[in-house]
Amino acid sequence: MADSDTELIKRAQAQDLDAFCALAERYARRIHLLASHYCQNTQDAEDLSQEVWLKAYQAVQTFRFDSSFYTWLRRITINTFLNHRRSNFFRWRGQSTVVQLLPIDLDDSGELVGSSSASPENIYNKLLFENVVNALAELTASQRLAFLLRHYEGMSYDEIANAMNCSTGTAKKGVWRAIAKLRARLSPDSHEPEPLIDLASEY
């Protein structure tokens, strides 16, 4: 029977590395997903997510069970993202269209995962992935983070504002501008993005 989070956290607080690694295995995918959406580079995503775990390990004794472990961990994740944004940690791709697909579609032996790479579904996925990653790359770091927290994490604007240390209006504005840009970039009728962009610019 798997140990509960509380049990693992208490053991981690008693400097049990195995318990902390067990916790990491439970939440690593969610943190890694946020990191990969945020920095759009597989290697940076791994570095960033592992730094989050390193910080969490060093601060686990300060966890007081006031919230869920993931809420606490997400706070560390956001702070790590924001700090790295300030320190220009990322090998920032900016507006470039360089997308590293290999680590995702290949396993450790270099073999393709799943179906053949020439299958229509795989090609479509690659194109879609490239398109969305490029669209996300066009957002500012704060817009991207606000969008990720709202869309992928389902956080409210108040929670985003609290986590990003800004006002609710700023958080809302960031999300709306991000959506306006993504819609302009990704939607089929992207030649008419003005109404939504105008709407976002009002905030």
Next chain:
Amino acid sequence: MHNCTETKERLIELVLDGRPVEAAETSELNACAECRTEFDALNMTLRMTSRLSETATPAESYWSGYHERLREKLATAPNPSHAEKQSRKEKLGPLFETMRLCVRTQIRVPLPLALAVVIACLALGVFAVRRTETPVAPSPLLVHVPVQVPVVQEKVVTRVVYRDRRSSLRNSRRAINDDAQTESTFAKSRKPSTDEIPASLNGFKPTDEIKLTVIKGGSPYEK
């Protein structure tokens, strides 16, 4: 009344929340082609970004290597308690060092000097307490009020009165009575007589100040 701007605001939240579209919203979208297009575009955009999560998720084999690397990093990292102590030490280090120095340092002090210092401290303490207990008189409230003070302008009137000594007592009385009258004695005295040289106003310059001098018992020609 349909308002496209308000509807688009609601559409963003509707698509982000991922809740099903209600009947009222459906009818509103059906009534406005622009809003319907916007809604479809937003739906498509967010669906594509959602699929990114599925596409970007690394394969299962990736995670074993990931956790191995993470374990290595955690094993080489300073342990939590040590890291916490280290961070506290960095933050409050100088303060604690000073306090520790004060506590640990032993200085040999002669007993009379120590007693003198203690007594001086006590005296200073008592003085400070008594000083704080002394009621402080409220400072007078100073109010500046402009006051107008009347200034009396004095005017000196000088009048020369000549009196003839040789005139009789009756004449002197008359002169005194005439003094009370409105016509000035000076003017009367300056009335030309048959035995006097008529006065001339040539070179006379009126002055602002008139000095009244009463000379008794003399005449203009008396020395």
